Amino acid sequence: MSRLLLILCAAAALVACGRRTPSSRPAAEPAAPARVFLPAIAPSALSDEEKIDYLRWHYWDRFDFADTLFIREADTLMMAEAFARYAAILASRPTDGAPMDSLMRRAAASRPMLDYFAFLSATVLHDPNSPLRNDEFYIPVLRAQLASPWYDEWERLGPEYELQTAMQNRLGERANDFRYTLASGATGTLYGVRAEYVLVFINNPGCALCKEIREQIVSSPMLTEMIERGRLKVVALYPDEDLTEWRAYREKIPASWINGYDKGCVVRETNSYDLSAIPALYLLDSEKRVLVKDSTDVGYIEEVIDRRG
Known part of the structure; x- marks a missing residue:
């Protein structure tokens, strides 16, 4: 209701x-x-x-x-x-x-x-x-x-x-893979992240709602415990090209999260994720199937995980 x-x-x-x-x-x-x-x-x-x-x-x-x-x-x-x-x-x-x-x-x-x-x-x-x-x-x-x-x-x-x-990243289907780059210059891919659940958090440092969602995830006892046990991994992805603000903001992202940017703005150029509204949360299972698409509701993320046991 x-x-x-x-x-x-x-x-x-x-x-x-x-x-x-x-x-x-x-x-x-x-x-x-x-x-x-x-x-x-x-x-x-x-x-x-x-x-x-x-x-x-x-x-x-x-x-x-x-x-x-x-x-x-x-x-x-x-x-x-x-x-x-x-x-x-x-x-x-x-x-x-x-x-x-x-x-x-x-x-x-x-x-x-x-x-x-x-x-x-x-x-x-x-x-x-x-x-x-x-x-x-x-x-x-x-x-x-x-x-x-x-x-x-x-x-x-x-x-x-x-x-x-x-048609991208439809519910029940496997999410589009992407490559992220860390502040160190090291790179990785979404499909290379191994966990029971993966939470993709597309965000922007200057976004007030992004800050609110980050704080909600951090303050969630359920999600915090899952992260500590390795059941859940959070991939925070910055999709834009200006890295000055992203580098200044990266200390605010929890160390347990994967905090990367999309080098070359490949996600935007290929339209593999909908970036018309940021932030966006995608909850994936261990096979990278989409359980929640393009959401800003942390409570709903918890609900979906809880229903799955």
């Missing part, structure tokens, strides 16, 4: 500027009430787990995808919140994008509807500040845009680039 509340707050901040307001109408004309979307209700006879599974596929059953007037008259914030609740339901199976694929096939019936659901998806599933950000759910959105006859070649450029980025 706390994760859902966070995304609702984020949705409010991200889309409030786009809400319809009475002040946009002539003073003499009364404001028409915003139209309301009511999600489907799961049958009461179902178990809690069965209700979640039902809503994964039937949440939008009462939405008329042919009614483009609705999306002009509905409150944008309300719809962003409704979409966030849907995304929270999908999050119970974070690698299963099939329900999103089904939704976007229905939304692709017209250009206005496709654009509208692409906007909602970008706000909830793709914005770096969203706690429900998930590329596995956003990939079907991008594919729907690229498959649509409504877009010309120039309009496809953005979705094509975003899809290429989203």
Whole structure:
């Protein structure tokens, strides 16, 4: 529930500027009430787990995808919140994008509807500040845009680039390898790091949130114990080329961490990791399979490890 509340707050901040307001109408004309979307209700006879599974596929059953007037008259914030609740339901199976694929096939019936659901998806599933950000759910959105006859070649450029980025380091698949360089000049690779878990921390010395995340990791009893026992290794990677600030900051990184930089900015040049928002955490297992992708939530990292025992 706390994760859902966070995304609702984020949705409010991200889309409030786009809400319809009475002040946009002539003073003499009364404001028409915003139209309301009511999600489907799961049958009461179902178990809690069965209700979640039902809503994964039937949440939008009462939405008329042919009614483009609705999306002009509905409150944008309300719809962003409704979409966030849907995304929270999908999050119970974070690698299963099939329900999103089904939704976007229905939304692709017209250009206005496709654009509208692409906007909602970008706000909830793709914005770096969203706690429900998930590329596995956003990939079907991008594919729907690229498959649509409504877009010309120039309009496809953005979705094509975003899809290429989203396809990197997918949940459950092996992460892209990279080479890091230490302050001593020695080098190593991600795949050369041996541990039960590897936490990749892409960071920037001048970033306030990077400092906050570093402190959260250091203050976590669970992660600290795992690091001390060798079960978890942290690879702090600086992805930029100006090393002056990085060298000045490196003493603040715990000595038990691998603190390196990307010489030649290879990660950025190859787009092997999404660097559009820093910091970013990637939790990998011993085979370098991605368990958590592009997160800033240390508590969620702990939760995933704890679930795996």
